[in-house]
Amino acid sequence: MSFPPPPAFSTSRREIPISAPRFMGNESKYVQECLDSTWVSSIGRFIGLFEEGFARFCDVPHAVAANNGTSALHLALLGCNLQPGDEVIVPTLTFVATANAVAYCGAKPVFVDSEPRTMNLDPALIEAKITPRTRGILVVHLYGHPAEMDSILAIARRHKLFVIEDAAEAHGARYRGQIVGGLGDVGTFSFFGNKIITTGEGGMVTVRDPEKAARIRMYRGQGMQTDRRYWFPVIGYNYRMTNIQAALGLAQLEQIDLYMAHHRTVASWYAHYLSPIAGLITLPIEESWCRHAYWLYTVILNDAVPTDRDQLMRDLAEVGIETRPVFYPMHVMPPYFEPDAHYPVAERLSARGISLPTHIGLTEADVAYVAGHLMRLCSR
Numbered sequence: 001m002s003f004p005p006p007p008a009f010s011t012s013r014r015e016i017p018i019s020a021p022r023f024m025g026n027e028s029k030y031v032q033e034c035l036d037s038t039w040v041s042s043i044g045r046f047i048g049l050f051e052e053g054f055a056r057f058c059d060v061p062h063a064v065a066a067n068n069g070t071s072a073l074h075l076a077l078l079g080c081n082l083q084p085g086d087e088v089i090v091p092t093l094t095f096v097a098t099a100n101a102v103a104y105c106g107a108k109p110v111f112v113d114s115e116p117r118t119m120n121l122d123p124a125l126i127e128a129k130i131t132p133r134t135r136g137i138l139v140v141h142l143y144g145h146p147a148e149m150d151s152i153l154a155i156a157r158r159h160k161l162f163v164i165e166d167a168a169e170a171h172g173a174r175y176r177g178q179i180v181g182g183l184g185d186v187g188t189f190s191f192f193g194n195k196i197i198t199t200g201e202g203g204m205v206t207v208r209d210p211e212k213a214a215r216i217r218m219y220r221g222q223g224m225q226t227d228r229r230y231w232f233p234v235i236g237y238n239y240r241m242t243n244i245q246a247a248l249g250l251a252q253l254e255q256i257d258l259y260m261a262h263h264r265t266v267a268s269w270y271a272h273y274l275s276p277i278a279g280l281i282t283l284p285i286e287e288s289w290c291r292h293a294y295w296l297y298t299v300i301l302n303d304a305v306p307t308d309r310d311q312l313m314r315d316l317a318e319v320g321i322e323t324r325p326v327f328y329p330m331h332v333m334p335p336y337f338e339p340d341a342h343y344p345v346a347e348r349l350s351a352r353g354i355s356l357p358t359h360i361g362l363t364e365a366d367v368a369y370v371a372g373h374l375m376r377l378c379s380r
């Protein structure tokens, strides 16, 4: 990794997507095997191999593949026996699937504000939101930075709550040395095309307790009892992953170290090239107790930048740079609207945050190009 001086960047136009998957290993070979063998639905050797490999990767005894990260979340909550009328603590600043999965169970997501350094659920604000109906805490490792799990797990123990980690955006991130997804009762992952590794659409549930794992498998397969064909003791779902998705997933998992390392390299390039405007934008931090996955390198415009965030994104798009705004907090969205609520940290991060291109295909020159234009636009 070599660093030329920060302000120097080529202005010749580039097209830089926010995310872009790459298939550089056994993907074609494994998918071709599915086609040749005709095992294209949810039976086939790749499903077991991907589940076992992912369980090993997360250092948990069980992993259950699902058809996407949202169904993985729903299965995790069903695995924890969430019931209609229950409440679950959820960060207001997250992707909508986190809150929706709680609502699918007939339960209520109860929102908590973020802490500004990592953008994650602020543990200091959780206990004020716990009621006799609270059953669990659904933590999100937002943009790849692990949440502060020790405090969250201690609160959960005190109040006898389950903890689910939504690690959709945090493949391979570590909290105090331990890989995320194995810290709480259940973990969930997404393998959508913009994630660190992808199966096109896909998800995974990671779990320690064998009974929960069995329940999650039952709900995934229409609720069928494993030892009695076509006998359905519960109303389940068809949330199965296909053998083709798992074939892609296994091949991607074989290269995950490469993907993870490149996301971190891209982050170090951004930190370097954006250092001249460190007073104008807040760069993502990595707390000493963790290893950030840097799913998307997300910066926050300080008040000193007079430009409107959305205008800045349009200006970046003009020069070929695709970006994303930080998610809207859940409490402003119609299904979850809280007219009198104020979550100041999440509101500010949402209004001023921009995710920059972060993916395996980015070169140092691409990052210098993005940083150069961002500096130009912020310093106008």
Ligand SMILES: Cc1ncc(COP(=O)(O)O)c(C=O)c1O
Residues within 6 Å of the ligand: 068, 069, 070, 071, 073, 094, 095, 097, 098, 140, 166, 168, 169, 189, 190, 191, 192, 201, 202, 203
């Ligand atoms: C935090 C978070 N949770 C859940 C999901 C849902 O995953 P999927 O899109 O695979 O359903 C996403 C997806 O983007 C996410 O970012």
